[in-house]
Amino acid sequence: MSSDDMVVHVDGRPVAVAAGVSVVAALVLADALCTRRSVSGEARFALCGMGYCQECRVTIDGRAHRLACQTACRAGMVIATGAGEAA
Template structure:
């Protein structure tokens, strides 16, 4: 069972969980804040909309296309 850090908080998820699902389980479900200040959540679930962009281990990634792994650090800049 992988344990990741989501915005500085530890979160355990089931094996095979993607980061977008972890956002829903451990936070507000959103991955970023728009330039106008609105929280944005995954929309398409397959990487087309790019609304699920988060920082994972220091690099911008799509949460819906990234599987959680033990020790991963995810930042949503909430």
Template sequence: MNDADADADADTARIRLSIDGRRIDVEAGTTVAAALVIAGVKGARLSAGGERRSALCGMGVCQECRVTIDGRAHALACQTLCHAGQIIHTHDAALAR
């Protein structure tokens, strides 16, 4: 294996995390916001009016992507990288009921 092969393998490493109790695998380096899309989550949180909200700006300014990550509330999904064993909670699970 040469250095280019090793770099390609590192780029495609997969990690497992939990979103609203459902385990999913994503590539290392994926943001939590992207993982939410991959998992089919339709809304990260609820607005004051009860509407679903999710990542909009992708750079942390709008704060529409706030979720609970590893017990830390109001974490910005678009600014947080996924890590193995991460536990993410959104309001989407409650809305689906």
């Protein structure tokens, strides 16, 4: 961890990330490659990387349906994927 790194929490696990990276990058670093489940139970994850598909929706600091690809990490941020539940 360098002096420019910070810690965010992904599904309760601390993850060190570089300043300025997106939440979706933190999810990849945390090996959390399922942001949510479809109604049929299919695992979903970021697809387009620009917010159009909305497959990267997560809960950030208690606020649901935030786009992980469009949100920059902040120190202490709490990210919940909801991967274990149907959407």
